[in-house]
Amino acid sequence: MEVPSATLPPIMDIDATAFSDPILAGKEADLASWLSARAPVAIGFSGGVDSAYLAVAARLALGPDRVLAIIGRSPSYPEAQWAAAREVARSFDVPVLELDTAELDDPRYAANPSNRCYFCKTELWSRVVPVARERGFGTVADGTNADDLSDWRPGAQAGREHGVASPLAELGFTKQHIRDASKRLELPTWQQPSSPCLSSRLPYGIEVTPARLKQIERAESALRALGIAGDLRVRYHEDLARVELAADELPRWLEPRRFDALRDALVATGFERVSLDLRGFRSGSLNVLHGVGA
Amino acid sequence: MTQPDRGDRTTRNATALAAAIARLGVQCSLEVRGGLALLLPVTSSVEALQAPDTRRAVLALAREHGFTHVAIELPSDRRGAGRETDAPLLRD
Numbered sequence: 001m002e003v004p005s006a007t008l009p010p011i012m013d014i015d016a017t018a019f020s021d022p023i024l025a026g027k028e029a030d031l032a033s034w035l036s037a038r039a040p041v042a043i044g045f046s047g048g049v050d051s052a053y054l055a056v057a058a059r060l061a062l063g064p065d066r067v068l069a070i071i072g073r074s075p076s077y078p079e080a081q082w083a084a085a086r087e088v089a090r091s092f093d094v095p096v097l098e099l100d101t102a103e104l105d106d107p108r109y110a111a112n113p114s115n116r117c118y119f120c121k122t123e124l125w126s127r128v129v130p131v132a133r134e135r136g137f138g139t140v141a142d143g144t145n146a147d148d149l150s151d152w153r154p155g156a157q158a159g160r161e162h163g164v165a166s167p168l169a170e171l172g173f174t175k176q177h178i179r180d181a182s183k184r185l186e187l188p189t190w191q192q193p194s195s196p197c198l199s200s201r202l203p204y205g206i207e208v209t210p211a212r213l214k215q216i217e218r219a220e221s222a223l224r225a226l227g228i229a230g231d232l233r234v235r236y237h238e239d240l241a242r243v244e245l246a247a248d249e250l251p252r253w254l255e256p257r258r259f260d261a262l263r264d265a266l267v268a269t270g271f272e273r274v275s276l277d278l279r280g281f282r283s284g285s286l287n288v289l290h291g292v293g294a
Numbered sequence: 295m296t297q298p299d300r301g302d303r304t305t306r307n308a309t310a311l312a313a314a315i316a317r318l319g320v321q322c323s324l325e326v327r328g329g330l331a332l333l334l335p336v337t338s339s340v341e342a343l344q345a346p347d348t349r350r351a352v353l354a355l356a357r358e359h360g361f362t363h364v365a366i367e368l369p370s371d372r373r374g375a376g377r378e379t380d381a382p383l384l385r386d
Binding site: 237240242251254255256259260263273274275276277278279 | 332340349363367
């Protein structure tokens, strides 16, 4: 039966959540309950898709006095991401605390073993958790999501050892759930590519140094400046850069003139040779190269 | 020729891979870096690699021959430009 338009409610009275995915809406409600039951909550905050969503969801659920987003800064954390994290916090009124971390001073981390992330997260949480507790935040959480549980994530062990909770994973939020929920909240990160630390561009066994991290950061910034969008990694193979692009970006950069521009940009950052990966971007690419898996 | 390397779990056959890629019409030299096969195509073969079907075929061949990654290098001096090889050149 067709309803006369005059009988429909005014559009502004319609609950926007009525149009959202009911499964996602349920997860969002579960997350709000989880946070409320454990408040106040401090969050390890990188400004990536996951932790940005968690921080904003916590701010909305708990108010400004019962949430604290804590950023750990180090040479493995890209400047651009730091700026993005601060902008998210400013826009959504999330209180932020910044701490310096020194994972590169740990020779076990710098040697770049396949469980490198364990030493990084050990350093991060050993600084973040005591500071959070001193400030009265009994719960410390991170942005680990349900998809991460099936990936090689040695850093997760460090989180568990420090009592860090992972509510998004616990409640079954996949990356797509987080992107969808972030879009609904108008978070600028909703379609941001995943952004692991810069050390993930170095093959295991190649020492992590500030100079190499800076070179990688400059290289990826240079490619962004050329207009490359979406997922992007500059994998470091000493003299050779191996560039992984999103599948829809790859064909046009194989065109020789564009490839020249790409190569010139990376040679200017210190690489002698430049290559394009024919498969394109894949998360954990260097794990595959080394046969490392969950 | 096989190319064992640190952390190898597979046997890689670079010679057979290079020959198989050449049969696709992609003339290139091949440098082996562990599980990475680095292709250095002659200029006239770069266009072929712009075709998704050709890239997929190269990737499938690389997997068959024990490689996990394939990348293409196009040096600034257009290494190989005008040097149409009859047989793949291997480097390591």
